[in-house]
Amino acid sequence: MPTGVAMRDVRRQLFDAAERVLLSEGPSALTSRAVTDEAGCAKGVLHRHFADCDAFLAELVRDRIARIEGQSDALVAAAGAGDVVDRLTRVLTELFGSVAVAVVGLVVSRDTLRTRLRETTPVGIPVLTEATAVVASYLDAERKAGRLAPEADVGALAPMLVGTAHLLFADRLAAAPGTATVHRAVAGVLSGVLPTPDP
Incomplete structure (x- = not known):
């Protein structure tokens, strides 16, 4: 998703993306980069809403x-x-x-x-x-x-x-x-x- 385009319900989109990564690749693949790539947004989006990857998880x-x-x-x-x-x-x-x-x-x-x-x-x-x-x-x-x-x-x-x-x-x-x-x-x-x- 291009920078500047608003995401609606960011938490839900990130959670859904994380669940897709988890199901397809397993726990070891669950990084902030993998989640934001799957969600189609910039990596910084996750860190604007959560302190770090563990806080998100x-x-x-x-x-x-x-x-x-x-x-x-x-x-x-x-x-x-x-x-x-x-x-x-x-x-x-x-x-x-x-x-x-x-x-x-x-x-x-x-x-x-x-x-x-x-x-x-x-x-x-x-x-x-x-x-x-x-x-x-x-x-x-x-x-x-x-x-x-x-x-x-x-x-x-x-x-x-x-x-x-x-x-x-x-x-x-x-x-x-x-x-x-x-x-x-x-x-x-x-x-x-x-x-x-x-x-």
Whole structure:
């Protein structure tokens, strides 16, 4: 983009460009130059809006976290209806079928980025930690609705579900697992706490 041409919603354009670079080239390719080239703007644009590349990447990750946390209320409100395994299969597929897996790789690969993210995610791995909290809230709502066993340990089940899904989707160069594979994994994790169907 030529100098002097206004960019609308600069942050969103830069975030979208960063996600495209992340998906196509991986975390090691994510530089300020790569992002601004992908966005079609001068390198200085990024530095006018963010202190440095790590500050930009921290905001990119926080934006992704906000999207994940934004799903929580709707998911909890859906508790009590539909099939629990089907719903979690969809939620986990949407979560990890997107750029989230690549963002996790980015967080894991950059110590300086993780240090910045400790301000908002003091423990655990950012993105995975927040996804686990969202899944735990949903499982708790389903337990309260009587659709999981009263003794179901949602604090243990949620990280098991998120960790299992992350492993299924972790190889960004391989084909994503099919719905049946994710469904089978979710059903396996929840097998001891789902009600037994009537004969």
